[in-house]
Amino acid sequence: MRQLSLFCTLTVFIYYSLFPFAETDMRGSATENFISNNLHFYMSQTTIRHSTRKPVYVHVHLVNRGIEPVTIYLHRNFLRNITFILKDQEGKIVPPKAQIESRESLDKEYYYSNYTQTNFHSRAIVLQPNEIFERKVNLQQVFDLSNAMKAKRQADFSLHAIFYPNPEQMPKYHIFSQNKLDFILQNENSPLPQFIPEATGEEPLALTPEETIYLMLSAEYQARWQSFFKYIRLKDFILAYPIFARKWQKASKREKPYVMRQFKMYLMNQKAQKLHRFEILPRSPKNPEMALAKLEDDREKGVATVKVKAVREYDGFQREFLYTYYLTAIGRFWKVTGVETTLIR
Structure with a gap:
């Protein structure tokens, strides 16, 4: 009987040594373990065709595909949690606007500034297994899309994103979006472009x-x-x-x-x-x-x-x-x- 008890103890010890559980706290898994706990991040949109006169909404989805709770920390300004990378149809990166706090992303409730009696301007969101968190973002607040059109009537864009689960306390941890979004933007305020004849005798570029x-x-x-x-x-x-x-x-x-x-x-x-x-x-x-x-x-x-x-x-x-x-x-x-x-x- 004593040998059986010793065998069971050794078996449990070896199992936990080979398959350690992620370090957790009372609110779920620590932020460092969000990748191992299968926090998935992807984007979606309701239409691929947008107008510069209207908001260009993107839906951000975070899904806990693991077996333990995962905690993310939402900043008072959600744009601090996410970085969008927008490219035009020529592959050029569209520069973002100066960082601003949009009215839609602000929350006036007290717990943003009093979380754990510190000034992190964030609140904890605990995602249970298979639970989904969704937030809608207007790209018009992030990029000057009218200027990115370059006087074109229509242009194609592709969007990538990076999500930061705890942007103030642990900014080095991030997740890439599992997909990219392609959409078409129509500039309804732009006049039809004038035809400019191609220049002749142009000197070739110095390097390929x-x-x-x-x-x-x-x-x-x-x-x-x-x-x-x-x-x-x-x-x-x-x-x-x-x-x-x-x-x-x-x-x-x-x-x-x-x-x-x-x-x-x-x-x-x-x-x-x-x-x-x-x-x-x-x-x-x-x-x-x-x-x-x-x-x-x-x-x-x-x-x-x-x-x-x-x-x-x-x-x-x-x-x-x-x-x-x-x-x-x-x-x-x-x-x-x-x-x-x-x-x-």
Whole structure:
């Protein structure tokens, strides 16, 4: 009997050692464990066609797919909990407005400022298993959509988002939206654009998009940072990094130079992400005529994408990534304005 009791005790000890439960508190799981507890984040919309004269609503959904309660902390201004990344049909990022507190996102109830007798301006929302939290956001309050139309009658946009479960106390924790939203915006106040004849004899751009990426990554490999940064439009590129994107959008004019210095130091951190080698994947067709047509099409649109396979060292291990760089034509040159990364192995 004593041996059986000892065996059961050892079995329970081994089980909890191999499968530890997330650290929890009286309100549910701690914020650090929201990923392991399967908090899912996605967006939806009631229509894909919108007008600049009316609100452009997006529905934000948070679902607890785990088996334990999960706690999120809603800021008094919900726009502090979420960062939207909007791209136009040319792949350019639409800059957000200065951070404002919309009337719809404000709640006047006392518990926002008195939560746990501290000044976090947040309240805790406990999501039970399979429970859904939903909030509606008007994108007109986040972006100047009329200006983003650039006098067009109609334009396509795509929307990504990042959610921060506890933006003030734990701003580094975030969740990417599981989907993106594509929608069409009609500018009913814009007159029909006048036809402008195409200029002739235009001097060709000095560099192709592939050449720009090659020079940028070569400068990084050789740690020539002054050359590296001159190929990047940093105010757009910073929005591709969630932690810095949030800091940049919240920063005042006085704080922005400090945030940008932090971002540059992060990119220059060779110990954390040292580049070993890279390969630019073919983008243009092998046929010379088709390749020339592709280059002229890029010049006309003013945007281009270049894919790169790169090997970097992380914590002593070499890992291979697939990078998709987004470039924008500026004068006779190209500048990198965004990047998406996928781990290959």
